[in-house]
Amino acid sequence: PWVIKPLWSPFVDLLRTKRFWIIVMQLAIGGSLACVALTLPANNFVRYTLAMFWIMAFSSATHDIAADGFYMLGLSTPEQAAFVGVRTVFYRVATIASKGGLVILAGTLHQRGYPVASAWSVTFVVVGAFFLALCLYHFFILPRPEADRSAPLDKGRGVVSEYFRIITLFFRQKDILIIICFFLFYRFAEAQLVKMVAPFLLDAREKGGLGLSTAEVGWIYGTVGVVALMLGGLLGGYVIYRNGLKFWLWPMVIVMHLPDLAFVYLSHAQPENLWIIGAAVAFEQFGYGFGFTAYTMFMIMVSRGEYKTVFYAIGTGIMALGMMLPAMSSGWIQEKLGYIHFYYWILLTTIPSFIVTALVKIDPEYGKKASG
Template sequence: MDKAHADVLKPQATRHPLAWVPTLYLAQGLPFYAVALVAGLMFKSMGVPNEQIARWTGVLGLAWVFKALWSPFLELARSKKRIVVALQVAGGIALACVALALQLPAWFALALVLLAVVSLASSTHDIGADGLYIASLTARQQAAYAGWQGAFFNGAKFLSLGGLVILAGVLEQRVGAPAAWSTVFGLLGALLAGLGLYHAWALPDTHRGGAAPASVRATAALLLDVIRAFFAKRGIWMGILFIVLFRLAEGQVQTIGPLFLRDARALGGLGLSTQEVGAIYGTAGTAAFLAGSVLGGYFTSWLGLRRAMLFLILAMNVPNLVFWYLSVAQPESLGLVTAALSAEMFGYGFGFVGMILFIMQVIASGPYQTAHYALGSGFMQLGFVLSKVVSGDIQQALGYRHFFLWVVLSAIPVLLLARFVRMEPAPEQ
């Protein structure tokens, strides 16, 4: 290999991976959880009805559905580092602007627009960050630091729900909801922009050197070929239906569950404070989810995907009955509520492994594996978004008790389909 070719492949900076891998994935997680989780709790505190919270936060998730369609075009840029830094700073500014918008009369519409900007910046940042990680590290290093990836991405959840939401709950009692949530989004924005500035120094660069980037036309042609090959896979439509139905119950309960905890007892909720909900989801709940994910991976590796899938679906859905129990009993013990939700989150983490492996091993098999995994992940997010968008209207129509029973019944279609869907890679065509 000549020196010019080597310069194309090797990063031009040699900082130790621990100087940037943890913070890179912390920066990937912060805006994602701000949109997916924190925004819903903020809207609840600001008096927005459940159906509007579910509908609009669901729509915001569409950016992660379609990001695979513009991911190839990021390869046209000569420096992944510049893309990543710019998107982190832009996302931080947009989050800080949410803090300002909450003080204005038209705060709801302005906040949605700004959160849409955050969603687009964050979903595009995912592509650049993962590409930078792959391009900057050897295969051995990628495996060695994969644990740091997951730990700090989920660390953003601990920080967002276990730290900043608890802070919002404390401030709500002292200065009111608008000022409290402005403080939280201001801190989120400052932290993300600060990470962007740090990464301007810390991230390795991946300049193409003397190699000319592909043209827009060639990239578009490649994208079309990737899409054609994806939909030409045998059994692909059954697989897509399985992916969408797999998340039917999850999208509903993960959207309405936190709102149920916050709603007044007279309305069928548990009447918990923002601080209490943050403590449950951000600490014990997240720890239970991570433990379930690790054990679910070992379980599936031991049993094999086809034999394990039924158990994974049940593990992800049967624990949703704890929400029905809580809606009926309306216990006042915070310890009991925490234990119940930890069991639900453990099952959620344990079962969700099945969807990741199904996409990785079945849907993404064959040529264009990385691109097809991105497309499969987009359909996975689409299933979540579709169920999330309608969840508020269903809950309003049924009430909490009957809604949580409906959520459990929502798992029946994917349980039936699991008997017929292919669970191994299709033979090469």
């Protein structure tokens, strides 16, 4: 749903406030999680859980639209720059909690005698209760920005015609082809590299990999790498807040791609020292987090205007497409080239990123805190 969420994003702008959508979608996600917990012990649980997961995914994508819009409406541009790294941190914390914490909880319950279905039911109950508590908390605590209101309908237009008008407004922006190319190609190399990091670390040495255990990969990539990524994002947000996006755009694109050389080294040397491997992964992830900040701020920049929520949703949809398509082919390319030549290929595919960076136009003051 995250790739196609721009299709219904205008309705989030046209119908009710972003605050309303955030709270309702959290309620829907919490309810869906609770329903999954109830259906897991059933005989035909697959059908019901798939339906609940579909509702959950749709609700999550809609929540994403509303939360991004609320972020832009509730904060000034310099504040958006300052906190963009914080957003990345909490996204990564949520990823670790969902992919690691929930599995650990379910596994612990199973070890203590719970059947597998019951262990996961309890886990989903806990997560569902957490989301419902968040919904209640945000109902009372979430601010009510004056700018957070339904987008006005043009006189004489219905919701459907207004829907198509808003969508077309995004694609009628000045330099829209350059903007779309930036969305698609800024992370063209990273989309391929990130997809193959875990296989490279896990694959046997005779296959060109580093032959690490699952636990070692979890520690290096899932812990050290994530911490480095978050630190890069935090630093990126801070420096844009200090000097603006234009000032830091080129340093960020360079810092994002320069660490790709670390994987060229790893593929050649195949070191066994975990500190060396961890340092190389941390170097690459820090650069990625730092450089991705510029990408996020550029999306916010081109989403200015009356329909910023819709525009940002379209941008993130194109962004998801720009990650998905290169990643789909990365495994096939690696199999054909081998790891050493694959990482040389990654260096070659950084060129489109530098080209689109040279083409975009950015106000020198954008993202910078007000002087004085």
